Amino acid sequence: xxxxxxxxxxxxxxxxxxxxxxxxxxxxxxxxxxxxxxxxxxxxxxxxxxxxxxxxxxxxxxxxxxxxxxxxxxxxxxxxxxxxxxxxxxxxxxxxxxxxxxxxxxxxxxxxxxxxxxxx
Amino acid sequence: xxxxxxxxxxxxxxxxxxxxxxxxxxxxxxxxxxxxxxxxxxxxxxxxxxxxxxxxxxxxxxxxxxxxxxxxxxxxxxxxxxxxxxxxxxxxxxxxxxxxxxxxxxxxxxxxxxxxxxxx
DNA sequence: ATTTGAATACGAAAACATTCGTAGATACTA
DNA sequence: TAGTATCTACGAATGTTTTCGTATTCAAAT
Numbered sequence: 278x279x280x281x282x283x284x285x286x287x288x289x290x291x292x293x294x295x296x297x298x299x300x301x302x303x304x305x306x307x308x309x310x311x312x313x314x315x316x317x318x319x320x321x322x323x324x325x326x327x328x329x330x331x332x333x334x335x336x337x338x339x340x341x342x343x344x345x346x347x348x349x350x351x352x353x354x355x356x357x358x359x360x361x362x363x364x365x366x367x368x369x370x371x372x373x374x375x376x377x378x379x380x381x382x383x384x385x386x387x388x389x390x391x392x393x394x395x396x397x
Numbered sequence: 398x399x400x401x402x403x404x405x406x407x408x409x410x411x412x413x414x415x416x417x418x419x420x421x422x423x424x425x426x427x428x429x430x431x432x433x434x435x436x437x438x439x440x441x442x443x444x445x446x447x448x449x450x451x452x453x454x455x456x457x458x459x460x461x462x463x464x465x466x467x468x469x470x471x472x473x474x475x476x477x478x479x480x481x482x483x484x485x486x487x488x489x490x491x492x493x494x495x496x497x498x499x500x501x502x503x504x505x506x507x508x509x510x511x512x513x514x515x516x517x
Numbered sequence: 518a519t520t521t522g523a524a525t526a527c528g529a530a531a532a533c534a535t536t537c538g539t540a541g542a543t544a545c546t547a
Numbered sequence: 548t549a550g551t552a553t554c555t556a557c558g559a560a561t562g563t564t565t566t567c568g569t570a571t572t573c574a575a576a577t
Contacts, residue, residue, distance in 0.1 A: 315566050367503035371510050383487035390491050435536050
C-alpha cells in the first residue's frame with residue numbers, strides 16, 4: 278500500500294483539513310496545470326485502493342484519509358533511511374540539521390526530545 | 398533532474414563503489430528478478446539524461462555518478478520535509494529518532510553534532 | 518419546467534518508467 | 548581461425564501513473 282506522489286499530495290490535504298470534497302482538495306492543491314477531473318479521478322482510484330473512505334450520502338462526496346498519517350510517514354522515512362542513507366538514522370538526522378533551515382526553537386525541541394529518550 | 402527509484406538504486410552503487418561497469422552494478426544490486434540488459438538500458442538512459450559520465454575507451458564501459466550524492470540526498474530530504482512534515486525539520490528528526498532503530502552510538506553522534514552547531 | 522452550474526463515472530489517451538529480446542561488435546580461448 | 552563468452556545498442560512490449568474529454572445525474576435558480 279504505497280501511495281504514489283500525487284496520492285501523497287492528496288493525503289496531505291486530507292490529513293490537514295480532515296474530511297473534504299474533491300473541490301476543496303482541488304482548490305487547496307491549486308495546481309494550475311491540472312484539471313478538476315484529474316483530482317477527482319485520483320481520489321476515486323484512492324478509494325478503489327482503500328486509501329480513503331467516502332461519504333456519498335449527498336451529491337458532493339466527502340473523502341477522508343483512511344491511512345494513518347504517522348504510519349505512512351514512518352514507512353516513508355524508514356525507506357528513505359535505508360535507500361538513501363544506508364540504514365543510518367544519524368546520517369539522515371545530521372544532514373537534516375545541517376541544512377540551515379532549522380530554527381533555534383526546533384533545535385531546542387530536539388534536544389529536549391533526546392533527553393526524554395535517555396530516561397529509560 | 399529527479400532520479401527515478403531505479404535510478405536511485407544505481408546511483409547508490411556508483412556513489413558507494415565509484416566508477417563501475419554495468420556488470421558490477423548488476424551484481425551489486427543482485428535483483429533476482431531483473432535481467433542484465435535492463436540495468437544496462439537504465440544506465441544508458443541515465444547517461445542520456447546526464448546523470449552519469451562514462452568512459453568508453455575500452456569495450457566494457459565504466460560509469461561514474463555525475464550527480465553529487467550530498468546534493469541529491471539533501472534535495473530529497475528537503476522535499477520530504479516539505480511534503481510530508483509540512484516544513485518542520487524537528488518533526489522529521491523526532492520521528493526518525495523515535496523509531497526504535499537508533500543505537501546509542503548514533504544518538505551520541507547526534508548530540509555531538511548538536512554541540513558543534515551551537516558554537517557559531 | 519427549463520436552464521444552468523456543479524458534481525460523479527468512466528474510458529481512453531498520454532506520459533513516464535521498467536523490462537527484455539535480439540542483433541551486432543569485440544575479445545578471449547581452444 | 549573458429550567458436551564461445553561478454554559486451555553494447557536499440558527497438559519494442561509491458562506496466563504504472565497521470566491526465567482529461569465526454570456523458571450523465573442532480574440540485575438550485577430563473
